[in-house]
Amino acid sequence: MKTFLLILFFPILLVAKIENFKTIQSDFIQKVTNDQHKTIVYEGQFYATQDKKALWIYEKPVAKKIYFNANKVVILEPELEQAIITTLENTPNIALLLQEAKEVSPNQYITKYRETTYTIYTTNLTIERITYHDKLDNAVEIVFNNQSTNLFLDDALFNVEIPKGYDIVRE
Numbered sequence: 001m002k003t004f005l006l007i008l009f010f011p012i013l014l015v016a017k018i019e020n021f022k023t024i025q026s027d028f029i030q031k032v033t034n035d036q037h038k039t040i041v042y043e044g045q046f047y048a049t050q051d052k053k054a055l056w057i058y059e060k061p062v063a064k065k066i067y068f069n070a071n072k073v074v075i076l077e078p079e080l081e082q083a084i085i086t087t088l089e090n091t092p093n094i095a096l097l098l099q100e101a102k103e104v105s106p107n108q109y110i111t112k113y114r115e116t117t118y119t120i121y122t123t124n125l126t127i128e129r130i131t132y133h134d135k136l137d138n139a140v141e142i143v144f145n146n147q148s149t150n151l152f153l154d155d156a157l158f159n160v161e162i163p164k165g166y167d168i169v170r171e
Helices: 002-018 094-100
Strands: 023-033 039-049 054-060 064-068 072-077 082-087 102-105 108-113 116-123 126-133 139-149 167-170
Antiparallel strands (some): 054 064
8 A cells, every 4th residue: 555655655746856836737547557567557536736736536446535634645546435544655655756756768767765766757847757676576557648837726625525424544
C-alpha cells in the first residue's frame, strides 16, 4: 500500500520542478506488469495544486479516489465501502527528490528513493510518463494525457467526505 501511495504522490511534485504551475489536471493510464508479463491497467483523472493538494480518481478497473494534502492521504474504496486514512511518513521527502532528480538527457530525468529508481520523461516541459520497477519487480508505467495547467480548480474538489457506513482503517 505504501509503495502504491508513493507511486501516486510522486508525479505530482515532479511537475513542479519541470514546469511552474498553479494547478494541473490530466488523464492518466497506469500499467503494472509482473514478471510473468501479466499487466493490470488503471485509468482515471489526476488533479493537483502547487500547494501540494492532489486527487487521483480511478475509474477502471475499479472506482477509487485518493486524496492528498500536506499531512495525510485518504483512500476511498466504494466497492469495499472503506476509507483508509494514512500519513505521508512513508513517502519520500518530495523536496529532496525534486532537488536530486538529475537530467540525464534532454527530456529525461532520474531520481532514486530507497531502492527504487524513477525515470521521468517530459515533453514541452510537462510530465509525459514515469517508469520504474517496484519491490516485487513489477514494471510500472504511468502515462499522462490531455494535460491542462493553471486552470481554476475549486478547493472543494480536494475536500474528502467519507460516506456514512464506510469502515475506516487508520494506518
